Amino acid sequence: MRLVSVNQLQAGMKLGKKIYNDEGLTLLADGVELTDALIKRLARIDIGYIYIEDSVTDDIVITGILQDETRNQALKVIRNQFQQMSGASGITKGLYHLDKKFSKMMDNILDDMSLQEDPMIMLMDMHTADNYLYVHSLNVCLYTLVLGIAHGYSKEELRVIGLGALLHDIGKTQIPIKIVQKPGRLSDEEFRHMQAHTEIGFQILKEEPNIPLLAAHCALQHHERIDGSGYPRGLTGPQIHEYAKWLGVADSYDAMTSNRVYKKAMLPHQAVEALYVGSGTLYEQKHLELFRDRVAIYPLGLTVKLSTGESGVVVKIDPSTPHRPTVRVLTGPEGEKVVPFERDLSKALSVVIIDVAEQGGSLETPN
Structure with a gap:
């Protein structure tokens, strides 16, 4: 493929x-x-x-991080629950409670991920942009869990951070849909409404008997940044919980790599570069370094151009060196077709990827 x-x-x-x-x-x-x-x-x-x-x-x-059945069932649970909550009364006063299916879903997700020896952040299956909130919630959960596993959290810690990531945007169910799905730039007033989703999410989750309080703090703090420029409270590095810091990186990455009505999706390597601009100001450098080591920045099947002038397709990713994949070379330096062969960039250290099909626009597309 x-x-x-x-x-x-x-x-x-x-x-x-x-x-x-x-x-x-x-x-x-x-x-x-x-x-x-x-x-x-x-x-x-x-x-x-x-x-x-x-x-x-x-x-x-x-292959994805989850089995198709687990992923599809998770999306159904998220969609059904969030739709029921949209416009429902009494939510922030604890008069409306989340379905217990969320806890069961998290167990299924962790069981799936435990089957993988070295899970990585891969480009997710493509979904429609309609109701982006549901897919985004699941993606951010999976990305955060990959980071949590690599960091060495226990299963119970993963369960807490996973629930926090899965439900980090639940407050958006109480924001007017015309603001959440607005295709253009938000006005100052609309942006203030949108920012409120963090505190609303906290109010919802802290009242939930089956949701850990730390998960509620994930919803509250996932837009905080270590230099104090985030919201809702402008917290600085030591004041932000570690879980929320991981979640902030995963949330930003998925937003960048998702196609939206108002912006074109970045490819993984572009998003990682964008995240690194905020190293030491928005995000902890150590968090970005682990993230970089766990994300497949050049996804399987991506057409790339090498510094040799050759072009080909990414066919293998080594988890120990995800930024140096194996490329199946299909054309030579002059654009001529060659007998396909594989170049392992983890060994051919003098060769680097200099372009991808979407950026260059001139790379050969499949027949």
Whole structure:
């Protein structure tokens, strides 16, 4: 399979991996042949990248952090619960309680992740941008858990930080939908309303009998930044709980790599670079370093150009050196087709990736 930007798709290409909607239901099945109409539909619903079948990379297997069944069930629980809460009265006074399915869901997620020897942050399956809140909540949960596992948290600690990450944006269920889904820049007043989701989320979660208080503090503090520039309280480094610091990195990364109505998604390596701009001011350097070591910045199937002038597709990622993947070279320095061979960048240290298909625009797309 090869990862292709939607604006590079051509009629006749076949979908290599299912696309789900925000309910966890299949929007398009793998193997579907793309038509001009389907390509326009994908662009219209703000999907940025998809995997397509490709004869020279058909051995690439794309696996997610979760099994499909676990992921789809989690999305259904999040969607159903958040929809019920939207506009419901008495929530912040403890008169409305979360479904116990959240705790069971977290156990299922942790069970899935325990099956992986060395889980990494991979580019997630593509979903529609409709009701971005549900998919974002699950993605941030998974990213935060990957970081928590790498940091060495116990299972119980992972359960707490996982619930905090899963429910970090629950306060947005009480923000007017026209603000949450506004396609353009928020006015100052609208932004103040949006900022309130952190305190609202805290008020909701602190009243929950089955949700740890630390999870509520994750909702409260995930927009705090170590230099005091965050909200709602302008806390500085030592005042922010460690869980919220991890969550802040994961939340920012997913926001950057998700396609939205008002902005185009970044590729992972671009988002990591953007995060590093805030090293020591917005985020702890040690948190960013561990994040960098756990994220596949060049996803499997991505077309890249090397400093040798050659171009090819990322076919393997070594968890110990995720920024130095193995590339299957398909074209030579002059753009000529070559007999495919693999170049392991963790060993060929003088060779670096200098461009990706979406940035360069001239790299060869699959036939």
